[in-house]
Amino acid sequence: MSLASKPSTKTLKRIRPQREWRWEIAIYLYLAGMGAGSFIVGLFTHWNGFGLSLPLRTFTFWGVPLELSKLALLWGPILVAIGAPFLILDLGKKLRFYTACFNPRTSWLARGFFILSGFILAGLIVLGALSFQQMSHPPLLWRLFEIISMLLAFATAIYTGILLKSVRYIPIWNTPLLPALFLLSALSTGSMGVILSTMGYGLLFPGGGLPHLLISRLTRIEQILVLIEGLILATYLISKYRAKDQGEDSVRLLISGDLRFLFWGGIVAVGFLFPIVLEYLYSHFPQYPGLLFATGALLLAGGFFLRLGLLASGVKERLPMYKLIEMKIKMSAFQRGE
């Protein structure tokens, strides 16, 4: 085949994944979401929301009595605090990171600085206070503080989606479905995190009996969350695929482009299919806790791949000028009968 007869449409710009915000930001978004989600589930459990609570285990560190069961439920803020430095890791000028809060009036990155700091602070206070002393009848003001920390956790989980949505010209990010998807993913990975920590707690301190009941209830909730998350993800991708020039490129990139292995392998298989199958097996063979641990590990990895995939697929809308040029190229190919 001569050079001239090669299909010219092949010379159109190949769509490449977004490369400015990469794995560091994906980890930042993931740990913030999962930490906040686990705190929401953990605090809800602590409020006796599922009719159960963990058996208490008090330990004395350097003369201070500490209640460890709270750590198994409310470790979320620690995870968010671990995730925040990943944002700094991505910065060109890391030492100037503290100036990232100078423009909260319009910048969501700056607002996030305050939301995350607020949540980490409030969450750590809740975790610390509950670990240090048992409050059978907490004062109203304390309850109010707990509610505020819960709201901050929701804000953190939703913020991870809003940060991407606020970058208006990337169609696949510019939809309210993204914050909803990230919130659901935060809750599903968070609840799985709490299941795993509760299970670890049960293995460390056997004999309580309660963790198993709590785990089975949490697992049921987690399954529902994963189901809703899967539905939102499907709606999200289908709606974006149908909207020509409004995200179609990104969805193509995910399902059949450079990111197809990440999407089908990491998001669909590791994040949804395997965990569903393993969890089903575990429900029939509860004597093998390894199954649940494997489910957890896969689901948590899937949550990370979801952030990574959606970040990388964030390609910009093509400019009218680019479209015009590409139209011309297609036209000339058509006229040449290719």
Added chain:
Amino acid sequence: MQGKVIVVDHEKCTGCRLCEMVCSVFHTGASNPSRSRIKVVKWESEGFYLPTTCQNCEKPFCVEVCPTKACHQDLENQRVIIDKDKCIGCKTCIVACPFGAPSFDHVERVSIKCDYCDGNPQCVFFCDTKAVNYVDSDRVGVSKRREFSLKFSELLRQTR
């Protein structure tokens, strides 16, 4: 758009990338097109070249999203610039700009964008074919719109 802006006539551009070269030499002292503030987008096999740079938007989105206020509007000179001493290199402005104008300088580790060389753009000065020009935005608005609609209608006619 406001003040003066750089406009491009892609039909005159030969894709020589001299503009990228002089831009990087002027701003960094190094002849390194990856550090240039103007970028030539190429459709090589079709012979289409499109130099792209900051459009000096009236309501610059990069300014809105910048968390540090490093990217700001210099109202006196009517242009959008990045203060490299304030920039933390978070790349939000790069992700946010619909024209892909700011880019990341891997040497200085901050975002960079066209600052119109303080009113004397070197790319305009050095472009042999006059594919890049520096003109008042009022004139650009009308002529650009007319040019675009003419081209579009011509294309539509061809497709019929």
